[in-house]
Amino acid sequence: MKFDILTLFPEMFSSVLNSSILNKAQEKDLIDINTINIRDYTTDKHNQADDYPYGGGAGMVMKAEPIFRAVDDLKLASRDIAVIFLTPQGDTFNQDMAKEFAEEKELILLCGHYEGVDQRVRDELVTHEVSIGDYVLTGGELPAMILVDAISRMIPGVLGSEESAIQDSFYGDILDYPQYTRPQEYKGLKVPSVLLSGDHAKVDRWRRKKALKKTLLKRPDLLANASLSKEDKLLLAEIKEEINEEG
Secondary structure (H helix, E strand, O other): OEEEEEEOOHHHOHHHHOOHHHHHHHHOOOOEEEEEEHHHHOOOOOOOOEEOOOOOOOOOEEOHHHHHHHHHHHOOOOOOOEEEEEEEEEEEOOHHHHHHHOOOOEEEEEEOEOOOEOHHHHHHOOOEEEEOOOOOOOEOHHHHHHHHHHHHOOOOOOOOOHHHHHHOOOOOOOOOOOOOOOOOEEOOEEOOHHHHOOOHHHHHHHHHHHHHHHHHHHOHHHHOOOOOOHHHHHHHHHHHHHHHHHO
16 A cells, blocks of 8 residues: 655654554555655745635645645546545544555545645545544644554554454454463562463453453443444443442
8 A cells, every 4th residue: 555645744754654563564565655745846946835824814824736736746647546634623533444544555645734724625635534633733744644554554464463453452343452471470460360271262251351341441432333242242241240249
């Protein structure tokens, strides 16, 4: 998959996107991350990519022309590339979006700045408006990094094991179960004995029960849309009974 990131600050991306799993994925040619400086598509000697808003008001607005030129340049080979504008006014990003976007061959991510972008860009170029939460950042660069990371994890081979992605929190609308590693005991705190039993069926049941309990206590809203098996429903009933007894 190819990510084309349109930004005024391409230098922000190097340390994050060229490290760890994302760096390895690029080395394996599983993903291609292309950062594009919007200022390269300006035509004035000052490389001005923003201007004062018509009608007055505080702040500056990103100009339409350089963004249109950059997108047109990227779309020469294909006219149906999704253009994602990172904005707090967009739909809230979630795991379902990550799975959907991971099916694409190429994505264009537009990082907003200042007071936003000229509305004509949003009307004519943008296919998706995406937010990472109900708060305001200085620009769309950090949200773009989050999208690249979350989407890349859904691409086969990036994590080395598809099971890792499937077991992650939110993949199936259920939070992840507790994880332990060596040593078996530290400061009097012991690893649950079931994980040392070698009984895979018991381990699987323990993990699923713990995941369901964590979801019930921390994010009960997720359970409303989760695909629960008959066994899951029995485990939830068992969990609720235990909580009532404890309370």
